[in-house]
Structures are given as C-alpha cells and as structure tokens.
Amino acid sequence: MSDERATSFGAAAGDYEASRPDYPFEAVAWMLERLPLESRRVADVGAGTGKLTRVLADAPGSEVIAIDPDAAMLAKLRESVPGVPTFLGKAEKLSLPDASLDAVVLGQAWHWVDPVTASAEIGRVVRSGGTLGLIWNLRDDSVEWVMRLTEIMRTSPAAGMFEGDGPTVAAPFAELEANDWRWVRPMTRARLHRMADSRSFFITASESVRRSIHDDMDALFDELGVHGDATVDLPYVTRAFRAVRD
Template sequence: MSDVRATSFGSEADTYEASRPDYPFEAVAWMLEKLPHGARRIADVGAGTGKLTRVIADAPDAQVVAVDPDAAMLAKLRDTVPGVPTYVGTAESLPLPDASLDAVVLGQAWHWVDPETASAEIGRVVRPGGTLGLIWNARDNRVDWVRRFTAIMHASAAEEMLDAGGPTVAAPFGELETGRWEWVRPMTRAQLHRMADSRSYLITASEQERASIHEGMDALFDELGVAGEDTIDLPYVTTAFRARRRD
C-alpha cells in the first residue's frame, strides 16, 4: 500500500468511521462460508477503523486480528471493536506467523496493493485450503444522479479497478469466485458531504479543489431537493470475491 492516498485516511479516521457504510452480513458470510467448522482464525488486512472487522468479530466461531499501515486508523478500530488484536502492517508485509490463519480478508483495500506480492505474502500466512476474501461497497453508478455525484467527487481507485474488470490475485491462490448484493442507504445532505470528505481524493486535494467539489455537490443536491434532514436513497452494490489457497 505505497500510494500516498492509501495511507491518507488516518487524518480523517473519525469521518471515515462515521460516514462509510457497513458491509452486508450476507456478503461477508459468503466470502468465508468455505472455511472449516470450529474456531476460525481470520486477519482483516487494511482494516481501517474496523468496518469489516466488526462483522467478522460478531461471528461466534471467529478469532479475528486486524492489520493496517496507519496507526491512527487502528486506534479508532480499538475504540469501535474492543478486544481485537491490532498490528501495523501491509498486505505485502504481514507481522503474522506462517500458516497461522484460515483466511485473510480485505475490505476496500486490494486496489491499493501489489497483487502478486500481496498474494504471495498472504499465501504465506494462510493454511493450505484457506481463503483470500476481497470486498467492496461501491455506489451504483447506473443511477443517473449517483453517476453525476461520482463525477463531481472523482471516481475512486476502487471504482476504476472494478469497472476495468475487477481484482486479480496470484499464486498460491486459485480462481476468484464473485458475489454481488444490491441495497440502499438513506443519507442526508450533510452525511453525503461527510462521506465525500472520507475519500482519499478529497483528503489529499488542495483546499481550493475541496471547496470546488463541495460547491458542485451542493448544486446537485439543490437540484435534487435534498435539504436539511431530508434523505435520499443512495444505492450501493457490494461485490465480494473469494479464492482458495492451493495445497
């Protein structure tokens, strides 16, 4: 995760936690459904503030650890998901023992990594037959106003990767399986602004560019009649992928 945007989120950890959507339980369960029964050891890599970590931690048979390159994000994670062990690290360099895990998952993160290096390193810590799971929440740009909203904010690295055909993984993992879930999230004008502020493009933008983007958003929201505590349904598509580590 070497891109400066990839490690920019810590300065907006509170905003990220408050404004980013949670992951549908069904999508997370699908990613991990092929794991063995009994206690399952899982690492959430690029865990951020714990959006994915908490879904896994709620499973009665899961033992989860969280890894992220940003200590500020991990500090927020310890507040939101108490008791989960945290480690500073990246997908390409994990501070975890060989063959110690049943699965590694990444939420909103694989687009920041080097796929070949990360696959090899994750393969080191995952037991043969274990799972690599990747998941993204993305706004549904098939809807006209959402597509316009995205154009104002600028497409994210994740959206560009998914639109280009999705992620790739390398040895020792096999072919990726894919699942999709569609849902909506009611949001106010203020929440939409705060969500935009949690994105790496705006975090690293100049004050002038940030102001221009927010002005464009306000013009769109005025057109849509979204004001005060009124909400608009923001449609999302959650796309999950899973691959098995070859024996």
C-alpha cells in the same frame, strides 16, 4: 498509484467511520462459508476503522485480528470494535507466522496493494485450503444522480479497477469466485459531505478543489431536495470475491 493517497485516510478517520457503510453480513458470510464454523482465525488486512472487522467479529467461531498501515485508523478501530487485537502492517508484509490463519480478508483495500506480492505474502500466513476474501461497497453509478455525484467527487482506484477486468490474485491462490448484493442506504446531506471528505482524492486535494467539490455537491443536493435531516437513498452494490489457497 499514489502512495500519498493510499496512506492518507488517517487524516479523516472520524469522517471515514461516520460516513462509510458497513458490509452486508450475508456477503461476509459468503466469503468465509468454505471454512469450518468451529474455527475461523481471520485477519482483516487494511482494516481501517473496522467497517469489515465488526462484521467478522459477529461471525460464529471467528477469532479476528485487524491489521492496517495507519495508526490513526487503528486507533479509531479500537474505539469502534473494542477487544479486537490490532497490528500495524500491510498485505505485502505481515508480521505473522506461516500458516497461522484460516483466512485473510480485505475490505475496500485490494486496489491499494501489489496483487502478486500480496498474494504470495497472504499465501504464506494462510493454511493450505484457507481463504482469501476481497470485498467492496460500490455506489451504484447506473443511477443517474449517483453517477453525477461520483463525477463531482472524482473517480477512485477501485472504480478504475472495476472498469477494467476487476481484481486479480496470484499464486498460491486459485481463481476468484464472485458474488454481488444490492441494497440502499439513507443518507443526509451532511453525511454525504462527510463521505466525500473521507475519500483519498479529497484528503490530498488543494483547499480550492475541496471547496469546489462541496459547492458542486450542494448544487446537486439542492436539485434533489435533500435539506437538513431529509435523506436520499444511496444505492450500493457490494461485490465480494473469494479464492482458495492451494
């Protein structure tokens, strides 16, 4: 997988924050429900602009830190979720003490990491009985126009992972449990374009490819009648996973 794509998001941090969806609280609560309510020391790894961080910060009893390899993304996170400590780092190398956390969670990020190395490193910083949580907001491509939109914007490493066996974790974590939530998000044409602009394929593409993507998106939105401030409901499936550290 391309390191360039994995570390490209800071160039579009504003588009990412403005266009990417937050995570349903119910899904985040489910990932952490095995932890005691009174003490939840949680690291959001691959935190980006804080889409998952802000939901974690609202969970009862949570003490949250945010970690990402991109300083530009963390700068946007500090604007969006003030007061949460931020650190540069990645899942395979965390500058944290052994057994110092109750949980590590990754939103929209596990497909960018080496699962064996990341599982071992996260297992080092999570106490025995603690949780590894993984979560994705996935567009529902079973809807015809959404499938066409995905084809225009190109597939992602996350989509490729779910077309296969899905995410995997390694020792010291047990087998993943999974759960899904379905919901819709009203989107204007402008916000849909910003969503495309925030994707790693678009960020790293040539200018001609970028223009072609926007032109094809506009043709689709014209067909759907999405103009100006009009919105279309973009369906999502939030897919969450949790595993317990041995």
